[in-house]
Amino acid sequence: MKILSITLSDVRRFTSPIRVDGLDSGVNVLTAPNESGKSTLFDALQALFFLPHRSRAKEVKSLQPHAGGRPTVSVEIELPAGRYRITKRWLSGAMAEVHQDSRLVAKDDAAEEWIETQIRSDAAGGPAGLLWVRQGVTALDGDTGRAADDARSIRRDLLSSVAGEVEAMTGGRRMDRALARCTAELNELLTATGRPRAGGPLKAAEDEAADLETRESQLEALSRELSSAIEERRELRREAQDLRDPEQAAAAEAALDAARAALENARRHAEKVAQAGEKVDAAEKALAVATERRSAFAKMVRARDQAVSQAQTGKDAEDQAAAHLAARETTLAEAEDILKAARADLAGAERQHSAVIAAETAERERKQRDDLDKKLAAARELSRTIARAGKEARTGPDAKAIGKLDQALQSLRVQEALREQAALRVTMHYDQPGAPRVRLEDGAVLENERPHPLPAGGDLVFDGIGRLCIEPGTVDGQERDYERALEGFERALAATGAETPEEARRLAATRLEAETTLREAQATLAGVAPDGIAALEAARAALGDAGEDVPDPSAELPDRATAERAVEQARGAVETATEKLEGASRVVNEAKVAFATATADRKAADTRRAEAEAALDGVDLAAEQTERTDAVTRADAALAEAHAEAKRLAEAAPDLEVAEAAFKRAQSALTATEDRLQKLDRRLAELDTLIRLRAAEGVDEDLGEVRDRLAEARGRLERYSFERDVLSLLQAELDAARISAREHYFEPVSRELRPLLHVLWPDAELAFDDETILPTALTRNGQEESLDVLSGGTREQIALLVRLAFARLLAKSGRPAPVILDDALVFTDDDRIERMFDTLHRQAGDMQLIIFSCRQRAFRALGGKVLGFEPAKLPAEASA
Amino acid sequence: MTTFRFIHSSDLHLGKRFARYPAEITGRLAEARHAALGNLAEAARGAGAKHVLVAGDVFDTETPSPGVLSQALAAMADDSGIDWWLIPGNHDSLAAEALWDRIFAGAPPNVHVLSSNEPVEVASGVWLLPAPLPRRRPGIDLTEAMDNASTPQGALRIGLAHGPVTQFSEEGEGGDMVIAPDRAVRAGLDYLGLGDWHGQMRIGERTWYSGTPEFTDFRHSGRGACLSVSLAPGQPPEVAPVEIGQFAWRATELALLPGEGPAGALEALLPVPRSARRNHLMKIVATGRASLAEQAALTAAVRLAEPEFGHFELVTDQLATEFDLADLDAIDRAGALRVAAERLAAHAADETQSAKVRKTAEAALNRLYSYLQEEGAE
Structure with missing residues (x-):
């Protein structure tokens, strides 16, 4: 299809008919300033092909001029079958017609169908209207407002149109809806992770089946419990009936009687055996008594003999102890005497030692008194020296006054020198060595060639001639400095109290000497009397004068060390004597204790001997011994006889334990039967209750119902599982087919796109997203960049190239479609735009490119057919 | 006596x-x-x-x-x-x-x-x-x-x-x-x-x-x-x-062949007068083969009849799908939908696959057909 001309009337700003004519194959360019109607032309073309003439949608109304009117668009196109004119009018008097020359080909709905066939895909695939922005995003909005601008921007985004048309190739909206419905139905069954969805029918069926299985298990358990209870009750009833059988009861009673008789017989015999045993015990005790009596008598005889011997031994020991005590008491008396003598020696030595100490003390005090007297005399003299020197140290200039004087004198000297340097000088140059000399006022002669200062002026006396009076002018700065220095000097000198600096220095030296004397006297006094003279006087008063009790120095005394050694020796002798006395005393005490013990032992032995002898007093020892031995022999014979009888009875005894066990068994058999019957009765009552309750609950009915419901639930689960499998398979197949179609479709697009991309970027490749069908990334120099991060210019270039690739693809298939670009290269720089223009011309070939742009200057270089708006008349059919 | x-x-x-x-x-x-x-x-x-x-x-x-x-x-x-x-x-x-x-x-x-x-x-x-x-x-x-x-x-x-x-x-x-x-x-x-x-x-x-x-x-x-x-x-x-x-219970087989009108065949099996159906429990076991369109027609006929009965079950486990070009064309003549449909049809007809896999694929294709048919009807 090729567009030849476009005519608009009552479309937005074009209230009068205008026409764009002369469109042809190749590049067609309409450049005009903003708001000149390019976008209106674009939207009108869109409307002609995509909006039914009866539509009153807002997109249609947006075409209407503000003042109202009937938007009318007429387009001449060229198809293989010839030239056609399509005319549409919307709103009032809506119409759609297709003419071939003057022949009406189709009208109204037929005309819409005719248009549809031109822009829709044919059976061979490939939409003829590929390069139109798809209907879903052809929002023909108003010309004003930011939102409208945004919408146009989106509409002009060629990638969107590409995405839409590719979707059409991959199944289109039918595929979308089928897949969406399949997915929606599957989503009712499954979660995104493929698990049964909570609240969904599959999960509900699973849960119900699980719940019913649980319920079935519970009811089966109850049913089994009931069956078991019935079976148990039947068994228990049979057992109870057997236990209550009269014949069995009588046999059990007879068995018990027989066991009881056997047990009583066994018990009687057991008593006889016990009695025989008791007799054995009695005989054994009698034998023990006889044997004990015999042993006791022999023991008494031995005890008496032992007591006699012990009494004698005690007497001997007492005597020895008495002798030992007497000897030790003698030793004690001797020790007491030695101690007494040692103590007397110690007293003498201590007295002599005290005399030595007293003599030493008197001598030390005498020396202290002499020392203090000397110090007092010296201190008093120093005190007087200090008073004198202190007075002198306060007289005459101090170092500070001298310092100031020196400083003032120095300043004065400087000023004098400066003054002299600046002063008036006179120098006499005599003509003759012997010429009369000029004199100064004071008579001094001016030497030849020697300058002589006259700072204050003066008179020069020229003998024989007269006087030359020289007077300096007014006082200058130098003179004032000199006078200030002089005043300073005089004040400093006055401060010293001297007439001359020399005197001042002499007075200062005197003062300095007095200060030195004062410091030395004070230092000496501090050494002699650190606490002051009063303290020295107090110390001296405390010592007093020598008394009358001074030891006689003539007396003969040993030295102090000798006296101390004598005292020490005397003390050692006392301690030795004391220790010996204490040892003798301990020995005496021990001897006393030993003696007392021996005495007590002797008395006890005497008592025992007397008792033992008294016990046997008057007894015939031999006769008694014989009698007791015979008694033992008799008891032994009686014991042997008792043992023989007991053995005989034990051997003849029936087994009592066996008899008792038999009796207990017979007795317990009867008791057990009774107990068992009681238990059976209780259990039967329980079972009756249980069976009655369970039977009344209709457990088996419930179980039957649950099983039926479970079968139904399982069937439902199976159906939903099958449904899940069916939907999963369908979804997978639809997805796979669509992806495969996309890949199949994109391969030739990529093939066409590649050389176009390489015009701008030599090695560039474009990647598409399977889901969105949009280019997602551009790979350049091996670097992949998301489309989102590319510049606006790059993105619009890619969009245009992709669109051209599709157009080329269509042209190759023999179905060329016009490519319409509305301000498609807004952001592209001058360099790129040149290359894009090359690309457009290269691609154009037999295709038709219709390009709208407001960039008049830039697009001037594009070349191609230049279009423009021209006043026109509407076709006859649209004029009605 | x-x-x-x-x-x-x-x-x-x-x-x-x-x-x-x-x-x-x-x-x-x-x-x-x-x-x-x-x-x-x-x-x-x-x-x-x-x-x-x-x-x-x-x-x-x-x-x-x-x-x-x-x-x-x-x-x-x-x-x-x-x-x-x-x-x-x-x-x-x-x-x-x-x-x-x-x-x-x-x-x-x-x-x-x-x-x-x-x-x-x-x-x-x-x-x-x-x-x-x-x-x-x-x-x-x-x-x-x-x-x-x-x-x-x-x-x-x-x-x-x-x-x-x-x-x-x-x-x-x-x-x-x-x-x-x-x-x-x-x-x-x-x-x-x-x-x-x-x-x-x-x-x-x-x-x-x-x-x-x-x-x-x-x-x-x-x-x-x-x-x-x-x-x-x-x-x-x-x-x-x-x-x-x-109550009258009836489980009956509905044997289908491609080209037969499933709705008519079903109706022939249903009891009359219709007022008596309230006390009928019906189980229709569809067997044989039917195209996608015929299966859709059968489902529609069952939906129509079902409410009249005390209970009505349609079992299609044993009903195989007969795919023909028209069915696939109805899905799409070309493109991804057509590719997906052909793949599912191939799975369903693949004898090397388990019966479950074939049945799943068949049902998936049936579902896709239904989606697009229903969309077309809207």
Whole structure:
């Protein structure tokens, strides 16, 4: 299809008919300033092909001029079958017609169908209207407002149109809806992770089946419990009936009687055996008594003999102890005497030692008194020296006054020198060595060639001639400095109290000497009397004068060390004597204790001997011994006889334990039967209750119902599982087919796109997203960049190239479609735009490119057919 | 001796709940089972009989609820001129002591439970030889005792038993307790009334299964019935079926071939008048092959007919899909939808795949077809 001309009337700003004519194959360019109607032309073309003439949608109304009117668009196109004119009018008097020359080909709905066939895909695939922005995003909005601008921007985004048309190739909206419905139905069954969805029918069926299985298990358990209870009750009833059988009861009673008789017989015999045993015990005790009596008598005889011997031994020991005590008491008396003598020696030595100490003390005090007297005399003299020197140290200039004087004198000297340097000088140059000399006022002669200062002026006396009076002018700065220095000097000198600096220095030296004397006297006094003279006087008063009790120095005394050694020796002798006395005393005490013990032992032995002898007093020892031995022999014979009888009875005894066990068994058999019957009765009552309750609950009915419901639930689960499998398979197949179609479709697009991309970027490749069908990334120099991060210019270039690739693809298939670009290269720089223009011309070939742009200057270089708006008349059919 | 007339029935299965069916029909089915007691009494009166012999499975379970039991006894007590002779079957064997204890305690005078195989004179000169089941699976042929059961000379001997005569059984069990088919001859019985098989069946001249008065599932078609029996000494019994069931059950095959109109074929199978369909339970088992369009038409026809019935089931497991170019074209002539449809069709026709895989693929294709058809219809 090729567009030849476009005519608009009552479309937005074009209230009068205008026409764009002369469109042809190749590049067609309409450049005009903003708001000149390019976008209106674009939207009108869109409307002609995509909006039914009866539509009153807002997109249609947006075409209407503000003042109202009937938007009318007429387009001449060229198809293989010839030239056609399509005319549409919307709103009032809506119409759609297709003419071939003057022949009406189709009208109204037929005309819409005719248009549809031109822009829709044919059976061979490939939409003829590929390069139109798809209907879903052809929002023909108003010309004003930011939102409208945004919408146009989106509409002009060629990638969107590409995405839409590719979707059409991959199944289109039918595929979308089928897949969406399949997915929606599957989503009712499954979660995104493929698990049964909570609240969904599959999960509900699973849960119900699980719940019913649980319920079935519970009811089966109850049913089994009931069956078991019935079976148990039947068994228990049979057992109870057997236990209550009269014949069995009588046999059990007879068995018990027989066991009881056997047990009583066994018990009687057991008593006889016990009695025989008791007799054995009695005989054994009698034998023990006889044997004990015999042993006791022999023991008494031995005890008496032992007591006699012990009494004698005690007497001997007492005597020895008495002798030992007497000897030790003698030793004690001797020790007491030695101690007494040692103590007397110690007293003498201590007295002599005290005399030595007293003599030493008197001598030390005498020396202290002499020392203090000397110090007092010296201190008093120093005190007087200090008073004198202190007075002198306060007289005459101090170092500070001298310092100031020196400083003032120095300043004065400087000023004098400066003054002299600046002063008036006179120098006499005599003509003759012997010429009369000029004199100064004071008579001094001016030497030849020697300058002589006259700072204050003066008179020069020229003998024989007269006087030359020289007077300096007014006082200058130098003179004032000199006078200030002089005043300073005089004040400093006055401060010293001297007439001359020399005197001042002499007075200062005197003062300095007095200060030195004062410091030395004070230092000496501090050494002699650190606490002051009063303290020295107090110390001296405390010592007093020598008394009358001074030891006689003539007396003969040993030295102090000798006296101390004598005292020490005397003390050692006392301690030795004391220790010996204490040892003798301990020995005496021990001897006393030993003696007392021996005495007590002797008395006890005497008592025992007397008792033992008294016990046997008057007894015939031999006769008694014989009698007791015979008694033992008799008891032994009686014991042997008792043992023989007991053995005989034990051997003849029936087994009592066996008899008792038999009796207990017979007795317990009867008791057990009774107990068992009681238990059976209780259990039967329980079972009756249980069976009655369970039977009344209709457990088996419930179980039957649950099983039926479970079968139904399982069937439902199976159906939903099958449904899940069916939907999963369908979804997978639809997805796979669509992806495969996309890949199949994109391969030739990529093939066409590649050389176009390489015009701008030599090695560039474009990647598409399977889901969105949009280019997602551009790979350049091996670097992949998301489309989102590319510049606006790059993105619009890619969009245009992709669109051209599709157009080329269509042209190759023999179905060329016009490519319409509305301000498609807004952001592209001058360099790129040149290359894009090359690309457009290269691609154009037999295709038709219709390009709208407001960039008049830039697009001037594009070349191609230049279009423009021209006043026109509407076709006859649209004029009605 | 005059002719002795009685009603032979069995397998009432009172208390059965039919939970596997939709809730809308279960109550009606349960109620119909209870109504069978009144229908049997009515049949007896219609036949001039005063006895109803029930050959086992009066109750569906060993522990029917008190309501089911009490209402059953009350219904049997309604006409005191009719005696009910009951033997326990495998569903309500004597092992269900609780059940029978309650019946013994509360049964009206005209209800007789035969709990042993001792012959009982039910009318003058008419002796009943019962073979009650002591437990669900007795393991022996209980009718063998009838051979030696003594009855007065010249008396009519009627055997009453429950169980299979061959390997068939309603429960698929009982191989070790098969009743000898010639028991009537061996035991000199004038009639042997059997229960267990829910359909009515003549085993021999004197041996019959009465069938259930109300069917419980689709294994038997039609309505439940009982037998009206007349016995006269030395004469073969006169046995007449009496249809008393409220609900008609029908499971039928709908064999389809491509090109046949499934809607018409279905309609031909449905009962008339349509007003009677309310008491019908239908199960249509579609077999053969049908195109996607035909399957869609069948589904639509079933949707139309279904509400008229007490219950309606369409089973398509055995119906294969016949794919043709028109079906696939209807999905899409080309493109991804067409590719997906062709792949599914290939899976469905792939004999190397399991039946489940093929069936899944077939259903998926069917679903895709439906989506697009419905979209087109909108």
